[in-house]
Amino acid sequence: MKQRFLRYFSLGIVLTSVLITSCRKDDFVSGDDPQATLTAGKTVVRVFDGPEKTLFLDAISGIGSVSVFNVRREANSQESLNTASSVTLTAAPELITAYNTEHETTYETLPESLFTSGAGLTKISTGYTMVLNPGDFAKDFLINLNFGLYDFNKKYALAFKITNPGNGTTSSTQGQVLVLISVKNTYDGIYSQLDGYIQRYTAPGVAEVGTLSGTLAGNPDLTLTTINATTVEIGNLTWFGGTGGVGGIANLRATIDPATNLVTMSCLGAPTLKNTAGAVNKYDPATKTFTLNFDWNPVTTPRVVSNLVIKYKGSR
Secondary structure, eight states: OHHHHHHHHHHHHHHHHHHHHHHHHHHIIIIIOHHHHHTSSOOEEEETTOSEEEEEEEOOSSEEEEEEEEEEEEOOSHHHHTSOEEEEEEEOHHHHHHHHHHHTOOEEEOOGGGEEEOTTEEEETTEEEEEEOTTOSEEEEEEEEEGGGOOTTSEEEEEEEEEEOTTSEEOSSSSEEEEEEEEEOTTOEEEEEEEEEEEEEEETTEEOOSSSOEEOTTOOOEEEEEEETTEEEEEOOBOGGGOSBOTTOTTEEEEEOTTTOBEEEEESSOTTOEEOTTSOOEEETTTTEEEEEEEEOOSSSOEEEEEEEEEEEEOO
């Protein structure tokens, strides 16, 4: 009986050892061996951000380095990873034209007068070459953008296709990229409403008695969106208590004089909208705070916003 027990016990140990060895071998081959990944398939070169992205930039003084997109080499062999590879990125303005047609926009290619190529890029007649050095998995397409020359009244974009993937093959889904460039001026952002009052009138001098007129303090945040270097569009202005958007003032805008920080209010949807005479309209750059007073519809049903104080809260 004892010999039979020892025989079965020994057999159990052998079977357990075989199972453990087998499981460890399978796991190692499928997941733990870094060489297993680097020996199968082809090296794929792709635009990591492609095929389309929107680039939001904060305007600065002078020239700034900007990463427009990223090119990646997904190396599936150790040999290709350890070899330098020159990738050709050819300008593709037709991608911008197609986007404009589909979305009814007016983007144009960012002119070369506004930027120079950054580190790692070489300018050629059709676009640029980018060298992925031995060991490089990825590299940024960098440009030095001259914000001082940037025309905020235009919409710019850059578009490229990988026409030579070097020692790899071009990705079938991310072999090109369209980058829509949006530069935000210094006033752009989300603002909290600290103070203010909105009053509706049924006729000049006849204040409306209702639930819409009242304080603006604590109402939902406002969005200030860049129009050009010194103008922002104010969105999400609501009546007292945040009960609904103020109608009739689509494209409400504030234009700041950088020399004096005085603000001029205007509105595309309400041509009568103007600064309230004798009241303060200014911007405080030290605290990123606006104090605004404006009115519209003075002849029929006046609307008056008084002492609207909004303070920068964060970026959009």
